[in-house]
Amino acid sequence: MMSLATKLVPEVVKNLIPYQSARRIGGQGHIWLNANELEQSERYGESESYNRYPDFLPQLIEQAYLDYSGSDFLTGRALQCETLAVRGADEAIDLLIRTFCQPGEDQIVICPPTYAMYEFCADSIALKTVKVPLTDDFGLDVAAVKPHLKNSKILFLCSPNNPTGNVIPQEDIVTLLEAGKASTLVVVDEAYIEFAPQTSVAHLIADYPNLVVIRTLSKAFGLASIRVGFVLADKSVMDYVARLIPPYPIADPSALIAQKALQEEGLAAMRRQANTLIAIRDGFVEAVSALPFVAQVYPSSTNFVLVRFKTDDCLYDYLLQKGIVTRNQSHDPRLARCVRISIGTQASMAETLQALKDYPFDPKKITTV
Template sequence: MQSLASKLVPKAVEKLIPYQSARRIGGQGHLWLNANELEQPINYGDLSEKDNNHYNRYPDFLPHDTAEAYIEYCEQNSGKLNCEAVTVRGADEAIDLLIRTFCHPGKDQIIICPPTYGMYEFCADSFSVNTCKIPLLADFQLDVDQIKEQLPNSPLLFLCSPNNPTGNSIHEADIITLLEASKDSTLVVVDEAYIEFSSQQSALHLMHKYPHLIVIRTLSKAFGLAAIRCGFLLADSSVMTYINRLIAPYPIADPTAEIALKALSSNGLEVMHKQTNQLIQIREWFKAQLMLLDSVQHVFGSETNFVLIRFKDHLDTYQHLITQGIVTRNQAHEEILKDCVRITIGSKESMLETLNALKTLK
């Protein structure tokens, strides 16, 4: 039976032969003279001998050990998964790869549900792909009926859950409804960058029944590794066969893979979970304190590491905090988020400083 991915993929991608890098071709031997690398590492002094002894060689063309470790981590919460994972340079590269793999420039459109993460539209624009915007409802949930109308015209639907910048998770029942409605038309992408902060189960467990579901994850948020630019794209093999054709020859640097493996070790996961639980406690305390402030109109529920707050009319909260040396995110460019500011949760000391600054807001 022909998969949905094979129906949607452009002919140019279907015929594309992946670049055959030296690592991808592989081979057996004791002299490696196939990749135009320096045979011996150069000692630059500031690197330890251990760190420096392999940087002269190209990394694995796809770091399978990192991807396998991430699947094992996901299976701790979602059960046995029937999918593949590929390590990418942050969730942003995953978004870009999906659009380049499954959309025809100048012809196709993706569906997004604003207010949401801006990179979906940016990546589409950069590839001459249109964006169909179906705004969230007043409670920041999906307008399922309007989305269903656009599915036949769209190879990709991007859903962010928990959503940035609103902070809420999308109802799983709505995701399932859309997966049912899109079986013959659309690949459904659920971006779970903030899933570790959420009480809702990951959509990964739905992949058994819906092979056209794709999940994006990252080490930038709960794992605290934004600087190493490491993300993961998880999908059925029928989808991954085409994505793999467009992945760069050496997508992940060895230091990135090494740090990621440490974070995904049993000890690393224990540290991450402890830190996440502490941050969630600070988040809930901060929300309660915000609601006591006269300047605050509404504090939205959050299943992320940030809080979205609506302040009273005509208060320039963002600029006021800037004058106090506190940089937040102004969301006023979205009509539905007028007078809203997004504040990332930090240490309790940082949140106390922020609260004190807000108390002087007039």
Template sequence: MNVLDLARPEIRAMQAYSSARMEAGGGEIWLNANESPWAPSGDGGTGCNRYPEPQPPELVEALAAMYGVQREQVLVTRGSDEAIDLLVRAFCRAGEDAILIQPPTFGMYAIYAQIQNAAVIEVPLAHDFSVDVDTLLAALTPAVKLTFVCTPNNPSGQRVPRASIERLAQSLQGRSVLVVDEAYVEFDDQVSVVDLIDRHDNLAVLRTLSKAWALAGARVGCVLANAAVTGLLRRIIAPYPLPRPCVAAALAVLSAEGQAATRAHLETIRTQRTRMQQALRAVPGVRQVLPSWTNFLAVRFDNAGAVYQRLLAAGIVVRDTRRYPNLGDALRITMGTPAENDKVLAVLRNATTNAQGLAEGST
């Protein structure tokens, strides 16, 4: 069975929009796209009066080289969010098909399914946030066209073993597309599963430059998948998804100099993660610091709500994860600079000291 047999037949049959930039050949004077012939004020030579390339060749080449795939296996998107949206729209018929997720996990999988009027089947992660492959496969129905796995997981920080991914890809062959979200994989020492794409045409891997590569504001990500899948998604992606300044920013961080800076930052984050794990465990009121292979820590507190407000009063914003399953007592704390992390610890320790002082003064 071809992976495209899982896709919506009307998407497989549709004729993709042919943009003016796609049809343009060589030439010195471009009068085919109804663009302004003048650059805007303050353009600085970026050429923003012209539409960008639909899939900028230099960026596609750089991402393909970095991830170890063929150019045809890369579709550049506006962050991972657009990639998720495209996959849901391409494979899920409204009111008929479904996706499968394992909460607690990234909320946008369910949101995009709901927008498409696709059902959302939930198979909660185990108490230790591990993926039970047998339970997941038992929940699969013929309606499930996409199975999402986030590794390392957001918001728990837990990883999914490579062997589990391989087993899922094999077991879901001809039944569902396995979408592996690797938004945080750079913070892990576990190798990406992108090399499995050539063995499993039903495997799609999501990558982003928003986290480790410090481009959250530029919105650059990609889908890495079988060329048939990326080709299908090209039919429904916006004609010009990536603004020129965002492409330039991405190429800068992917340069040799940019990659060296990123590696240094990643080492700092890993060091800070270990330091904060140890320090937080010693703070009174902390029940547990969950294992993490990301740039954040999920921390259980005796009173997570009070801790959240205490940090907020000090100007520190963390993520309140109490609405997520199995995280009703937890906050998610992103690793900042060493100085920012020091302030988090100082606020938590001072609050504990003050509380103890008040308690002693009342006796």
């Protein structure tokens, strides 16, 4: 029986032969003259091999990540899927769209407010983006999403969601996986999953080959600058995605750092930092919620909080004047007077809290929310 991935993928991708880089072709020998590299070069760091191209598929970190993802820390259940290392979650989004969507013809579904890169990547190849807004409490409007699946190649969901911070209930995701079995890939972006590991849906890939999960080392691992992310998917999906992966997707220095982070010591450090941030976040939420000009601090399962104020604006400019850079979300009508505040150190959050306490608000000018 033809897989859904084979049904969805454009003919041009089916016929695509991946670029045969020197590392992909491989070979055995002691003199390497196949990649137009310098055999010797100036040293610029601790490695002696910057002159050589990296492995075309960083299999060591892919296996290490798969081992980690199936550990007790997440679900305690072994994953039955394949893993692909990519240059951050953003490349994963772009790869999935370019693999399965025909420019100018196909469409995707998103549920705003959510991560802007889904629509941006779709726009870059002239796809139609169907927007099914979240409910008033930022829940998924499952009934409104379902009718669009039959004509959409991909549904992007972010859980925990950026910028709202909430988790999509697993039963909602399963309902949409069932509804899209014959028509749609359901891509769940789990960039913040280490802050709510029990909510991961990666274990469902074994039962739903139309499910794809995106992960990253940028958030809880604290490795945003090395640009390493992962795609978890059924083999039927990965066979096509892997055709579009660049010849050398992960630089060796990044791969070495990722490999260390995924070893036992690195995983323990990540868990400590995640637990510390959660404690700081919860304390910050409690304190900010008590301020008289704060309308709501939304529940968060991430390393940030979304705050809605009763003031005329979201206080982004006020905080900026204090040297505190946050993320203004008020461009989205659903997020009027909202600012997203990442959770930093205890000292940074104490300074931010004090700045908010010092805000010269006038009770007579409070906006009704």
